[in-house]
């Protein structure tokens with residue numbers, strides 16, 4: 001999961017919808033856990049991305065290591 | 067289907083649409099205000115805003131289709147598509163057409179928000195403040211029930227709710243805790259890479 005920090009306005013929707021990977025800092029800006037998102041959580045991740053009011057979030061495919 | 071059923075459907079769906087649209091506007095403003103409480107998380111506002119908007123479109127479709135196919139009105143499809151073109155109360159019907167077309171534009175651009183980008187989406191979304199008043203005018207101008215007591219109560223509640231939300235928005239401080247700093251930062255960045 002990638003975030004464009006110049007866009008993020010601390011709306012916090014993403015953290016409400018995807019607390020498994022997104023925490024908030026003291027000002028309400030998201031801190032996203034690094035590393036790939038387990039497949040079982042992908043629908044939640046997608047919902048968080050879609051909910052961001054300023055389109056600051058994106059999911060990108062990462063190459064799977066053998 | 068008998069004409070009476072169509073006609074009552076038109077009127078009922080129109081009233082329901084006004085209530086739903088007002089709720090959509092209020093929810094939209096609440097989400098810009100970042101309203102939340104212990105039992106009302108923020109995503110609830112935005113999810114409701116979206117789903118009530120989609121429901122409103124269904125009721126508006128019902129409102130428009132039943133009005134057009136009603137053999138008594140014989141309005142014709144043109145009146146439903148081209149504003150102010152109807153033979154019957156062109157001005158007031160036209161406001162309804164304008165309101166609906168703006169709403170469709172606002173909704174479609176929201177569904178493809180990722181493709182058109184945030185700035186364009188936001189610009190079009192501001193048209194909500196034109197669409198909703200146009201819908202209210204349409205209701206007052208040509209609503210069969212416009213001056214019956216129950217409809218007036220609905221009108222007053224809807225208008226007060228939207229006005230209250232707009233006032234709250236105008237009075238609110240920027241909800242982003244670092245808004246000023248970030249605006250300055252963006253400004254400098256765009257001046258540096260802009261040219």
Ligand code: SF4
Pocket residue numbers: 003007008009010011012013014015028029030051052053054055056057
């Ligand atoms: S939803 Fe978007 S704007 Fe809000 S905190 Fe998350 S990334 Fe930032």
